[in-house]
Amino acid sequence: MPKKTPWMIATAITVAVGSMAHADWKPTKPVEFIVTSSPGGGTDNFARVVQSIISKNNLMDQPVVVTNKGGGSGAEGYVYAKVATGDAYKLTFGTNNEYLLPYVAKLAYKASDLTPVAAMAMDEFLIWVNGNSEYKDAKSYVEAAKAKPQTLKMGGSQSKDTDQTLTSLIEDATGAKFIYVPFQGGGAAGVQLAGGHIDSNTNNPNENVGQWKAGAVKPLCVFSPTRLAEGPKVTADMGWADIPTCKEAGVPIDQFQMPRTVWLPSNVPQDAVTFYADLLKKVSQTPEWKEYIERTSQTNRFLVGEQLKSFIADDDAKNKKVFEREGWIVK
Amino acid sequence: MENFASLLHGFSVALTTYHIALMIVGVLLGILVGVLPGLGAPNGVSLLLPLTFTMDPVSAIILLTSMYWGALFGGSTTSILFNIPGEPSSVATTFDGYPMAKQGQAAQALTLAFLSAGFGALVGVILITVLSGWVAKFALKFSSPEYFAVYFLAFASFVGLGGTSPFKTIVSLGLGFAFAAVGMDTVSGALRLTYGFSDLLGGISFLIAVIGLFGIGELMLTMEEGLRFDGIRARVRPRDVIKTIATMPRYWVALLRSSAIGCWMGITPGGPTAASFMSYGLAKRLSRRRDGFGKGEPEGVVAPETADHAAGSSAILPMLALGVPGSATAAVMMGGLMIWGLNPGPMLFIERPDFVWGLIASMYLGNIVAVLVVLTTIPLFASILRIPFAIIGPIIVVVCFIGAYTVAGRSFDLWLALVFGLVGYLFKKLDYPIAPLVLAMVLGDKAEDAFRQSMIMSRGSLSIFWSNGLVGTLITLGLVLAFWPLVSAALRKRAKSDASSVIA
Amino acid sequence: MISRFKAEIATATLTASLGLVTVIGALEFGIGWGDAGPESGAFPFYIGLLVIGASLGNLAQMARDRSALQAVFLDREQAHRVGSFLVPMLAFVILAVTLGLYVATALYLAFVMWRQGGYHLIVSAASGVAAAILFYVVLEYAFQVPLLKGPLESALGLY
Structure with missing residues (x-):
């Protein structure tokens, strides 16, 4: 079945049902936040920041309960949301793994089983090398990898997930070939790089900033069309804005980002979707949210409605191309 | 002595009435979540986290770590009294702690557990005070091959093929590994052994297995024997507690050895669970009273508890310095650090010495406070055992199932716990050892991941396990321990033949 | 009334079948050894075999000691x-x-x-x-x- 049709049907139904049932939807019992990662992960942080902002600013009358369902790279949480169809009290927090996971593993849910509510931020990716590494820029590193194929080790979080996809994109764009080593999470990949056990990783800013400050790792370039936002210097002579974009640095990949997304189960009233979209919009306008975005060096980008759908369709297609080339798609 | 000066400064930060009050509140709350069904340190910490957003970071971390110590002590309490480990790391405490309680020595077992835990924690804190810089650097030396070697060492020291039928030990161990393999495989990103059940996506939680095998399985045995705890109606007098305290020096060898194992496993990322199992295994092999192990030997309580807490406290330092949490609780705390505006990493020590040394100082004070608090609550906990079995029995059943549900919020886990209960009952009656199954479930997938990451790095060559002195030593040590029964038999034989040749 | 012998046989059969289920589940994911080390099914596959082997060992032992195992398992x-x-x-x-x-x-x-x-x-x-x-x-x-x-x-x- 083509991927978009069920969405449209779902939306049509929810619009119809929603307009009949409630004019103005409001939660009347506690809302559950389902986190598709284990405690301490990036998604967990995301959900808990949203929770703390809602409660601090009294943005909702009902309390929020956070539950972690990170099994199977987050699939556990999405399956849980699928089963809860029609339940507007279960908000699921994730990344683009909602629509990418079903490609690489046989799972009991389809991307279209959830209703997208909002994307709240884009997490950036960088190429990092060890602090004492001989490589000063991305170009020389990629050249070295090309000269000695399959010797340089690229670390990342999990397998067939964003980090490995990006590695594959780099390989495809430059002709280099790395050994990809999957670790349990970005933190572990960061420590392995600081200890010199791997040659590079593609961590998000937040996962490596501590080691960067100490000079144990250093960034080569960022996969963003423009440089990161100006901020205080991280090391003595460098801040986030001083990192060249990968395109500038000679790695022809324009953009690679990971959206931080929020979902509802299918068949929920359209008014509920609107309610949460408005709520999250309010969250994203608080100073606390701004502080979170700055601290984790993400890009603030709030998407709902049609914009969100077209972003998802676009991101989905881009990633699918890589998965097809690598032969990761199951069935 | 730079560290010592920093520590004194730390004490000046930590030693205020407000902070001591926070420690007592934290410890009490921790004991509560440690003892209550289905709540563990991670729940407690994540619940308190929002309260700390407005606090000063030092006060916030003191509150959270004190709660963590309290929860660890609370977890040991349920291990000893009901054979239900509150945390994975207190599984080994049940091996002798519960038999002691059954024989009416609950107070003694609890006292020993608390004191050894306190001792272990203090050794761990002293270590990180003295060696803070070195510890962080040493932890960086560890990559996948070294991780594998550490896990292998833990297995080798715990699982000797002696005792009951070796076939039964292998079955138990193998089933543990098989259960651990269910769910997402990190290295390939594939979902293994789920047989199409969504409920198996998240894998089989180790905690569910423990609740079933230990808690429910034990209850079934108790029932079969006739509806009561044997002699568990402990009459607790404060005098017993004091008397037991006086026996502590007797275990100095076990205390020192277990502290060393705990610190080592805390810094190398083996963790508290591996530490407690390894320490118990070595104590059993090296003790003069090794035959009493598993039947209520006090040393079998001292060894795992000391190692558990030594590992728990010495692991805090690599966590802060490297930014990698060693446990779910630590992960939640690290999330807290970031919300308070601190970035874990090597620079934390230089940028925020008041925070780091305030925390270390609070670990000294927090543990002393925790030991004093728990010692005074022993009579209270032990009195739970005087409740008639017709009431406490079903309550334990309810507690077990509530605990099973809260692990992941899945009703499927209720069935799983029931099945594990039946398996536990059957295995105990037929002399299948349960401990190897538990250890394999805890460390199995980690060991497998580390092994396969090493293979990716070396492109399929086993030589990576002897590629440097560190990993080579660990692996060789592990091999020696694994084949220790054979080695020692050979040595004995040789000694005998030497002796006989002298006579001849 | 169940004898210890029957209980032992039933348990060993149960563990052997669990081993078999593991082996079958593992076959789906490849059990070879490639450039990236063992494939994801390899480890469960051999563990499954080990469990089956040890269970058979148990069965053999039980058959040998049958007379000694007539004690009551559950009255x-x-x-x-x-x-x-x-x-x-x-x-x-x-x-x-x-x-x-x-x-x-x-x-x-x-x-x-x-x-x-x-x-x-x-x-x-x-x-x-x-x-x-x-x-x-x-x-x-x-x-x-x-x-x-x-x-x-x-x-x-x-x-």
């Missing part, structure tokens, strides 16, 4: 006691997944206290309800840990 009295514990517990799990954990807790505690503890029905029922309410307050309010809920809680508008 009628014991079976009755285990059953009287197991059946209510099974009912508790079934109630928990259909009616929610709180209702199941109240019913289960009340039943066991009443039938097996010999307490008065009213005392038992009151204790069961009190325990369920206590768990509810502690878990849902104080610690915000949600438990499985059923139709009663929805009817009361609690969740």
